Amino acid sequence: MSNLIPGKIFCKKPLKILFVVAEVYPYASIGGLGMAISSLSKALKKMGVDVRIFMPKYALVDERKYHLEMVLRGLKVPTDESQDEKKMIICNVKTYVPSESGVPVYFLENREYYEKRSNVYGYSDDPIRFALLSRGALEFLKNYDWLPDVINCADWHTGFLPNYLKTIYERDSVLSKIKTIFSIHNLYHQGIFDHRFVSQLDFDDSKSAIASFFSERLPKQNFLKRGIIYADFINTVSETYAQEILTKEYGEGLDNLLKEVRTKIFGILNGIDYQELNPETDKLINTNFNITNLKKRIENKIFLQKEFNLEASKDIPILGIVGRLDEQKGLDLLFPILETLISEFNCQFVIIGGGEPKYRSFFEEMNKKYPKKIGCHLMSDFTLARHIFAGCDIFLIPSKFEPCGITQMEAMRYGAIPVIRKTGGLADTVEDFDPIKNTGTGFVFEKFHHYTLLGTIVRALEAYKYKKVWQDLIKRAMKADFSWESSAQKYLALYKRVLSI
Numbered sequence: 001m002s003n004l005i006p007g008k009i010f011c012k013k014p015l016k017i018l019f020v021v022a023e024v025y026p027y028a029s030i031g032g033l034g035m036a037i038s039s040l041s042k043a044l045k046k047m048g049v050d051v052r053i054f055m056p057k058y059a060l061v062d063e064r065k066y067h068l069e070m071v072l073r074g075l076k077v078p079t080d081e082s083q084d085e086k087k088m089i090i091c092n093v094k095t096y097v098p099s100e101s102g103v104p105v106y107f108l109e110n111r112e113y114y115e116k117r118s119n120v121y122g123y124s125d126d127p128i129r130f131a132l133l134s135r136g137a138l139e140f141l142k143n144y145d146w147l148p149d150v151i152n153c154a155d156w157h158t159g160f161l162p163n164y165l166k167t168i169y170e171r172d173s174v175l176s177k178i179k180t181i182f183s184i185h186n187l188y189h190q191g192i193f194d195h196r197f198v199s200q201l202d203f204d205d206s207k208s209a210i211a212s213f214f215s216e217r218l219p220k221q222n223f224l225k226r227g228i229i230y231a232d233f234i235n236t237v238s239e240t241y242a243q244e245i246l247t248k249e250y251g252e253g254l255d256n257l258l259k260e261v262r263t264k265i266f267g268i269l270n271g272i273d274y275q276e277l278n279p280e281t282d283k284l285i286n287t288n289f290n291i292t293n294l295k296k297r298i299e300n301k302i303f304l305q306k307e308f309n310l311e312a313s314k315d316i317p318i319l320g321i322v323g324r325l326d327e328q329k330g331l332d333l334l335f336p337i338l339e340t341l342i343s344e345f346n347c348q349f350v351i352i353g354g355g356e357p358k359y360r361s362f363f364e365e366m367n368k369k370y371p372k373k374i375g376c377h378l379m380s381d382f383t384l385a386r387h388i389f390a391g392c393d394i395f396l397i398p399s400k401f402e403p404c405g406i407t408q409m410e411a412m413r414y415g416a417i418p419v420i421r422k423t424g425g426l427a428d429t430v431e432d433f434d435p436i437k438n439t440g441t442g443f444v445f446e447k448f449h450h451y452t453l454l455g456t457i458v459r460a461l462e463a464y465k466y467k468k469v470w471q472d473l474i475k476r477a478m479k480a481d482f483s484w485e486s487s488a489q490k491y492l493a494l495y496k497r498v499l500s501i
Contacts, residue, residue: 002227005389015495018148020137022053022130022157023120024105028060030120031324032270032406033154033185036237039273042101043246052148054137056129057094057107068094069109073145077136079213089132089213093140108136113184127219130331131210134161142174148450150495155182156190159227160210165207166230179498182231186403187245187252188328190224196380225254226262233498235266235491237404239424242267250401253331265496269428270404271484272413279414284383285390289415291478292469297390297415308382310348310376317464318348319457320392321415322385325355325363325378330398330421333450338366341454342373350375350392352384356382390415398445400451402426408442412477417470418442419456429482433463433473441477 019041022143025036044051057068072093081087092109109115113129123129134153138161141147147501151163162180169175204222206229212218228234236242242265244250258265276282279297280290286303290298298314305312319341323329341347345501349364360378367376385407389395395411397420404425408418412430420426422444433440443463445456464470 004092009143014048014500015150015492016050016146016148017044017052017495018137018141018151018160019051019053019154020133020151020161020495021053021154021356023081024053024055024131027055027066027105028058028120029202030269032404035273035406036185036270036404037154039271039484040229040488040491041103042273043210043271043484045101047488047492049492052146053103053105054133054140055105055107057109058114059118060120061107063094066096066098068096071095074140075136075143077139078436080210081212081214081270089136090319091132091136092322093136093144106140107223108133108140124293126467127221127223128213130157131160131213131224132219135164136162138164138169141178142172143446147174148178149499150179150181152181152183152495153227153231155185156224156227158182159223159271160223160299161227162230162232163206163210163226167221179233179501180228181235181494181498182232184224184228184234184245185237186404187224187236187250187254188401190222190252190254191219199394202398204413225257227417228254228257228287231264232501233264233266233494234261235494236426237268239267239269240427241401241403241424252280268490269425270406271482272406272409277410277413279390282386282390284386286387289390291475294415294474297474300387300390301393302391304350304387305348307387308350308377309371310350311372316346316348317394317461318350318392318413319394319396320349320388320411321351321396322411323353323397325353325359327356328400330400330448330453331359332359333398333448333453334396336450337454337457338374339369341362342366342370345435345458347461348373348375350382350388352377352388354379361374385410386414389416392416393464394419394443394457395423396457399423399426400448404434405429408454409480409482412441412480413482415474415478417460417473419452419453419460420444421448422446424451429480433459435463435469438469438472439476440473441480 021037023029023036025034041051074093076088079087094107097104097443106465166374206225248255287299302312363376367374376415389411395416395418402424419431430442431440432444443456
């Protein structure tokens with residue numbers, strides 16, 4: 001794995017960067033990917049980069065709100081069934097340039113595959129939908145008057161793009177000089193198939209041609225693996241995760257391949273938008289506050305307790321969780337210990353997030369058993385998430401693995417102290433509290449075991465009793481800088497480096 005240590009970089013001649021992604025905030029954003037691309041593109045724009053975004057136009061995209069303009073009508077995207085035009089998929093491309101960021105967004109419009117779908121992901125024909133995104137982006141560039149120096153693809157949905165560029169478009173006079181970077185936000189997701197259980201007959205060597213859109217073979221091809229093989233450079237969303245994916249434990253079956261290409265792998269930590277996520281101005285929280293008037297933060301705590309019908313008390317510590325309810329997030333570790341924490345320690349627990357039924361059932365049962373101590377909202381809610389960041393005392397992220405993690409940065413920004421497992425981006429963003437030196441920004445454990453998590457939470461609860469120590473801890477957490485400026489500088493250095501090869 002290679003490292004980037006750039007100084008301040010600004011563009012004399014603007015670099016031209018195109019992000020091709022499945023989701024972008026605020027147009028259609030399901031998880032951290034959409035937020036990351038939105039914030040990174042704005043940071044790059046401020047640095048003088050000519051940055052643009054290409055994404056599908058889902059039903060979620062409100063055309064009246066964003067006033068989309070047609071830039072290319074009747075784009076013919078080959079499906080590789082044959083060169084007969086009847087085997088083409090016809091799309092339009094529309095654009096919108098938000099005044100606040102100035103980053104143009106191009107929307108690939110197709111009724112069958114995007115506009116008639118109420119969700120971004122989760123369809124049996126997702127391989128066709130995202131092969132269309134990759135191929136559509138390249139065909140658009142062939143027919144448009146703007147050409148990027150670098151295309152930055154993100155996650156498995158766009159893994160075919162570098163593959164197409166290095167094979168089908170290898171001799172294309174327009175596209176062949178474009179470099180590609182493939183950003184891995186989560187190696188676990190490699191397509192719609194289960195990559196952990198693939199028969200030899202269905203195994204994708206990733207060197208054969210990409211199947212036609214309507215072939216039975218297409219869903220069995222590994223989008224993410226092909227992105228890794230064919231992209232010029234690869235980056236992950238934290239330095240630690242870039243190292244972890246080279247191991248069998250975290251490599252998701254691709255660790256040997258990643259070791260082969262390790263010289264083109266870089267780790268760049270994601271950031272958060274400090275302008276939007278600002279407790280001093282955030283209109284979504286009950287009471288605004290900053291590092292100099294932390295007493296006002298208590299009003300958000302009382303508001304959170306009332307919102308979840310818990311006992312209202314500034315002295316009772318609140319444990320909070322915001323995120324997907326799935327195995328990756330380490331929620332299984334709470335099963336044997338949550339009741340002990342709630343019944344034996346004077347604390348409360350709130351959780352927001354949707355996901356797998358077994359986690360929903362567990363938290364619902366605990367809520368019924370301890371209605372004044374446990375609060376649940378088992379679906380995603382952008383506003384309630386801010387209430388937890390601003391109101392809870394201790395924020396739990398006991399992840400099994402975490403490529404970057406955004407919620408620990410958001411929680412720290414609002415003065416909630418994280419309890420995290422030492423993995424991926426969590427390890428890169430939270431420093432373990434040292435009571436002797438009075439240093440650190442959170443509480444860190446390493447072994448993935450419920451007793452280890454329990455001990456770390458108890459350590460946090462004990463520290464909470466010492467108000468001056470806890471206030472200092474909050475201040476250090478709030479001062480931690482995870483703004484996008486530093487990360488954007490590293491991305492810019494990576495773009496310049498890929499153009500030099």
